[in-house]
């Protein structure tokens with residue numbers, strides 16, 4: 723039985739990824755900040771819940787004793803556009819200080835969560851293990867500090883793929899386009915924007931968390947052992963690199 727860690731596994735893509743591995747007979751631990759959300763999902767999909775803010779080193783260090791000693795698959799999924807729920811959150815700051823805080827928030831939410839989790843668990847990763855990090859097509863298409871943070875993830879992934887490769891451990895980024903049925907947009911996705919994002923796909927539809935989970939599942943499989951240091955877009959062709 724493989725031991726699988728999914729960060730941000732309480733909702734959206736992380737929940738679907740956790741369910742995919744649990745359905746395939748793996749031992750799954752999901753991490754996130756909201757205990758109630760995490761426990762409900764863990765009960766529903768058959769996983770273990772560990773409450774932890776993955777941008778906070780001390781919280782990760784404290785959580786380590788609740789995590790498996792051997793880890794076969796680490797899915798760094800926690801993240802999101804930290805500026806979406808916080809549009810009015812920094813009203814007390816000057817305009818320039820608000821910009822600085824917005825960039826730091828997205829760096830914390832998307833870069834530090836993945837880097838700190840991977841660094842903390844590196845020694846527990848088994849030979850031929852897998853590190854899969856959820857990026858975004860925003861790394862290539864824009865979206866300000868959020869896209870920049872996801873671009874940083876792509877560069878970091880190249881580094882860890884080189885570091886881990888001799889042990890047969892692969893490291894890849896899965897970069898989704900629009901994925902609905904998540905909390906990503908905090909209920910603020912307008913019909914007009916949704917239509918525009920769907921129109922940008924070659925498939926004419928929005929993605930689902932299960933679309934992403936299936937690709938993560940493949941990258942975690944023995945069949946994907948020679949796929950490493952890559953960015954796999956799961957976006958219906960919305961980002962085509964033209």
Ligand SMILES: NC(=O)c1ccc[n+]([C@@H]2O[C@H](COP(=O)([O-])OP(=O)(O)OC[C@H]3O[C@@H](n4cnc5c(N)ncnc54)[C@H](OP(=O)(O)O)[C@@H]3O)[C@@H](O)[C@H]2O)c1
Nearest residue numbers: 730733734735754755756776800801802858901904905906
């Ligand atoms: N939905 C999309 O269209 C889309 C597109 C491209 C990329 N993505 C990426 O996909 C990933 C999953 O997002 P989603 O769409 O499934 O949205 P979501 O439903 O908001 O899921 C994000 C999860 O991450 C957790 N999380 C956030 N910050 C955390 C932290 N510091 N420590 C621990 N857990 C944290 C959240 O739980 P708590 O709040 O309880 O901690 C939540 O369960 C993200 O990396 C996102 O950037 C999403």
